[in-house]
Amino acid sequence: MYDRLMRAVHVTEFGGPEVLQHVELPDPEPGPDQVLVEVEHAGVNYADTHQAENSYLAPSSLPLVPGGEVAGRTPDGRRVVALLDGGGYAQRAVAAPGRVFDVPDGVDNVTALAMLVQGTTAWVLLRRNAHLEPGESVVVHAAAGGVGSIAVQLAKAWGAGRVIATASSEEKRELALGLGADVAVDSRAEDMTTALREANGGSRVDVVLDMTGGRITDESVAALAPFGRLAFFGMASRRPPQPVQLPSLLKHSTSVSGMWLPHVFRLPGNVFGTALAELFDLVRDGRIRAVPGGEYGLTEAREAHEALRARGTVGKLVLDTSR
Known part of the structure; x- marks a missing residue:
């Protein structure tokens, strides 16, 4: 059992940005078919705003930690990005192995997250x-x-x-x-x-x-x-x-x-992995780039959602889990 506490964003009632609470929670405990990720940055998406108000295509249940994508490291030191069912707005998260992808050299976390979703x-x-x-x-x-x-x-x-x-x-x-x-x-x-x-x-x-x-x-x-x-x-x-x-x-x-x-994960073949690999290659070749949209701390998750919902942002928004 993991007995450490981590900083996270918690939702106990559905609503707008005001329901995002900065708290301490127990570390997630990875199951036998899950990968633990030490999260350095969590991506912020429109889907997260819908998840917090329970208006997303997949229904939410309370309590929850929002966030469907993270960048960080696995316990063995791999630099990765990962897709999650939730739990990304935290210092640690768990993901299925098939939704964890290595980040090549020359691609930073913000760019990797921009390409992931x-x-x-x-x-x-x-x-x-x-x-x-x-x-x-x-x-x-x-x-x-x-x-x-x-x-x-x-x-x-x-x-x-x-x-x-x-x-x-x-x-x-x-x-x-x-x-x-x-x-x-x-x-x-x-x-x-x-x-x-x-x-x-x-x-x-x-x-x-x-x-x-x-x-x-x-x-x-x-x-x-x-x-x-x-x-x-x-x-x-x-x-x-x-x-x-x-x-x-x-x-x-x-x-x-x-x-x-x-x-996309229901399609035959590894369409998602193929897409992500091609995108990383285009980034490394200088043919496409991510547009940084701003870094917020976990304590500023509300501000990130407010900015996104107001449609006043550009590019990729991320949360820095170190603050």
């Missing part, structure tokens, strides 16, 4: 959902965020003809352009359908990656070209889009798909 999400969206072809136009909503900032770079690296980024501020739009986007659109545009077509030289768009929801999703579907594809992977606005009408898809020969990253 956001990077693989962008990879799967472009490769498996959108089946991106060279020369196609790609819209990346929330392009300055964790997934969006990597998706912009991947789309360019894989030969997209025009990458159209959307973001809510001039600073975020400049960041997206600096990552390789060809044009940046204000995400608050009154008519996103028109804005996207204008950004694409008057033509409809081939691919849209969307995690916004609400009218942005509706108007993006309306902007798709024949055989265009929209991949839906989140609802940051917390507003559902209108139901998709199948006759409308038939009329325009368009497709709408959804993607939840845990389902």
